[in-house]
Amino acid sequence: MNVTENAGQPEIVFRALDAGGEFPSVVGPLVEAAKRELPGRPELEPPDEGEYAAKNRGVLLVAYLGRQASATGGYRAFPGDPTGNTAEVRRMFVRTGARRSGLGRTMLAELEERAWDDEYGQMLLYATEDLAAARALYEMAGYRRHTDFDPKDDSGRLAYVKQLNGQAN
Incomplete structure (x- = not known):
């Protein structure tokens, strides 16, 4: 469990989850809120145990x-990169009431730090055009469009x- 403190902000605690057992019970309400807000998004379904x-x-x-529980996010080895150098961000979501608090930026930074520690050289993530706030967050964090992916x-x-x-890049 990692703890991040931002001056004047509430303490943020990161906890790694067991995708098979804990994910539905711990973040079920977050997932349900995300599915109501963003219907038809397969990335909001609970992950397979093997993911x-x-x-x-x-x-x-x-x-x-x-x-x-206010945000989720994860990464895995991107299956489209045979070198194993690319981590793919998956299932990133911030609860509506916690948005614009810096939590999304903090979650993304935590994922990047852990991926670097896991010896990945780059991170890949996907967004759709209708998610303008998410795309702005990614671009401010240094992500650039990459049409090859x-x-x-x-x-x-x-x-x-x-x-x-x-x-x-």
Whole structure:
């Protein structure tokens, strides 16, 4: 469990979850709120137990503000990169009442730090055009559009990539 303190902000506690057992019970209310707000998003479904398994070099986090689960986020090895250098951000969501508090930025930074510690060189994430606030957050955090990773389906998802070693794409 990691604790982050921001001056004048409530304490944020990060806790890694067991995707199979704990995820539904701990963040079920968050997931249900996300599904109501963003209907039809498959990334908001509970993960398969294997998605964050050791072979996928990933982690699934929940961030607590006070005692309330307020955000989720995780990463795994991106299956489209045979080198294993790319971590894919998955299931990132901030509870409506916790938005604009810096929690999304803090969650993203925590994921990046853990991915760097897990020896990933870059992070990849997806957003759709209608998620303007999320895309702005990613761009402010140093993510850049990367069309090579855009899905070839009709999902409308846009790929964003950030080098974790601080070098530009």
